[in-house]
Amino acid sequence: MEDSAILIEGLHKYYGKVHALRGLNLEVMTGEIFGFLGPNGAGKTTTIRCMLDLIRPNQGAIRVLGLDPQKSPQEVKAGVGYLPGDLKLEGDFTARGFFQHIRKLRRKNKAWKEVEDLADRIDLSLDLKIKTLSQGNKQKVGLIQALLGEVPLLVLDEPTLGLDPLMQQEVLNIIREENEKGITVFFSSHILSEVQKIADRVGIIRKGSLVEIAQTDDLIQRALTRATISFGEVVPESDFDNLENVKILRVNDNRHAYTLEITGEMDSLIKTLANYSVVDLEINRPSLEEVFLNYYQDRGKEA
């Protein structure tokens, strides 16, 4: 088995004069759930479309399941279940008719009973015309079609778009269950909390190139943590100034309360706190959303 389910090297894509992908490098390991983050226009969907040979890169190499999508498009697509971000369905089908049509186009399919069970689970009626369905229900149709095949890789572009919070949770459960069967999941999302819930690793794309790739937990750990501490005595500022990874954000007039920003490990801070009487301690770990926003704000300033 290949170690990399997806391997992208130096990918460039132009739309006319617009340089959409600028030397993108990315590796997704077999069996992991990989969250692909980035704001609108960053190049997420373009990357996915290049992976499926729907559009062709101007430069660079792609391997999906060990194959070049341009040389072996059918083999690549036979191994991928894909949910487009901008999902458009033929309205004159019923969901049942649509799934049956897609099953005829695929080589290996899940048993029909599994499809019906999935539809039941996410509360989708199979016998209504797609054109009569709400946006959320159309998204469910798109999701189930991505899961129709017996595939080793799922590529899901905004899988929970338009779904209510309960259904979003159910879809995340389904994705996790598919992953537990050994299926690699590559998904993009704007809802960072859901990426944080299920992704093993995340990649952040900005203006067509990958600016960060890390374990989800590591990324959050590496980010700034905020601590608000109240002491039962006066604590000199110099105690915190001397700590390498700690920065004082705020201190009250009598030096009984501090708000600190900590980067990385908290060991040195905890040891310092042990020298004093601590009345209250509140630590705020940033969500992936805050990490993401910080990342963009920082890089934006650099730019």
Place this chain on the structure above:
Amino acid sequence: MFAVFRRKLLKNWLMILGWGLGLGLLGYYLFDIYDTFFKRDVNLQQLLNAFPEDLLAFFGGDVNLFSPGGFLHLEFFSYMPIILGIMVISAATSLITKEEENGTLELILSQPISRSALFWSRLAALVLSLLLILALMWGGLAIGLELNNFDLTLEALIFPLVSLLAVLMVFLSLALFLSMILPTSSSAGLVSGFILIASYFISSLARIDEDLEGINRFSPLKYYQGGSAVNGLDGQNLLILLGLSVIFIAFAWFFFVKRDLRFGGTGGLRLVFRHKD
């Protein structure tokens, strides 16, 4: 791929029935009209002789209205390329590009089906739809022929339809090709429609203006026999039309396989010819 072919054919069933039955019915009534002409004690030939030659030439050249072939041409087959031409242009520009534009093709092409398979399956379904329409037309003409006194065999009725099929294939393939290289399906329809109408006028006017003969050689309708084909098909004309169709279809296929899929208005010549920066 049969599933794609079947799906496209099923989507076309209303078009097949509507056009086929409608034109079949028109064909059937033609023979009633023909009978009426001869039952009336009117010297139509004398009436026709009163028209300026140029006008008559424009509407069918030197055809004899009182011959089966001339009657069929003037009353039916002379304008069929325009009527059915508009239909095939619309169908051909929608064959692939319209679904690219509305976004539904992305999901289909993300399945393990090659672009070539999609292209040829859909094209085969469209050509079969056109054949079925022509078969229904033939059916209408054949019933009219059987019920009326007309000096023509059922087999001879097939020849004008073959000539019609050949010229329609040119416009179908041209529209398909243009839909692959022009930014939108509607622009391809517009250009193809313009070429169809221009071709009709050039071929008609070339009968009365020799100066147009040079440009007329490039008009597909010059090689269209129409009703006069009841007397036998011109193999050379047929080959020219079918050869043109094959060339346009080959180019359309080539561009579809080589270019990027269009998404939400991203179509354009830049995507057809790979951008180099």
